[in-house]
Amino acid sequence: MANIKVHDKEFEPYLTDDQLQSRIKAMAEAINTDYAGKKPLFIAILNGSFMFASDLFKYITIDAEICFIKLASYKGTKSTGHVITAIGLDTDIIDRHVLILEDIVDTGKTLSEFLPQFQHQQPLSLKIAALLHKPDAMVYPIKIDYLGFSIPNKFVVGYGLDYDGLGRNIKEIYQLVG
Ligand code: IMP
Numbered sequence: 438m439a440n441i442k443v444h445d446k447e448f449e450p451y452l453t454d455d456q457l458q459s460r461i462k463a464m465a466e467a468i469n470t471d472y473a474g475k476k477p478l479f480i481a482i483l484n485g486s487f488m489f490a491s492d493l494f495k496y497i498t499i500d501a502e503i504c505f506i507k508l509a510s511y512k513g514t515k516s517t518g519h520v521i522t523a524i525g526l527d528t529d530i531i532d533r534h535v536l537i538l539e540d541i542v543d544t545g546k547t548l549s550e551f552l553p554q555f556q557h558q559q560p561l562s563l564k565i566a567a568l569l570h571k572p573d574a575m576v577y578p579i580k581i582d583y584l585g586f587s588i589p590n591k592f593v594v595g596y597g598l599d600y601d602g603l604g605r606n607i608k609e610i611y612q613l614v615g
Pocket of ligand 1: 485539540541542543544545546547548591592593594598599600
């Protein structure tokens with residue numbers, strides 16, 4: 438796999454399609470076991486998690502529901518720290534086992550601001566599945582219950598993740614060079 442350019446920046450191959458799929462399959466298998474008989478509600482956070490949510494959900498074999506909400510805390514390559522809810526939650530989460538699906542936990546700000554709002558609605562349980570986590574960037578500690586990959590504190594694109602709007606359609610994950 439060769440390096441790619443997204444806007445003005447160069448990115449190098451980091452996680453292949455195969456690596457992503459086999460890890461996501463393993464995550465789904467753990468979820469299938471842990472949530473059997475609980476009819477969990479998956480809440481995927483748009484935009485970045487759409488590919489992860491779609492692939493993970495295909496490996497889910499137990500009864501489960503999924504819905505999508507949209508928050509944003511990111512502009513360019515540095516977190517702006519502003520969390521905005523653009524598409525709200527239209528499914529009742531009271532008395533449901535809720536699993537949040539997030540593409541990447543970076544500073545942890547997005548989830549740490551939003552989780553209390555979910556808790557407030559009294560789900561039976563509230564857990565997090567994240568494809569990627571940058572432990573060195575963590576400012577607001579978040580417990581990730583199902584994690585795909587722990588990655589260095591470098592900007593990544595692909596597999597749903599963008600750099601200023603571009604790169605989401607790439608099948609693999611690429612890391613910023615330098
Ligand atoms: P946090 O609030 O700092 O944890 O940021 C979480 C959000 O920032 C993610 O859902 C992504 O949308 C975005 N983000 C964080 N790191 C990256 C990255 O390396 N590439 C693309 N988007 C990122």
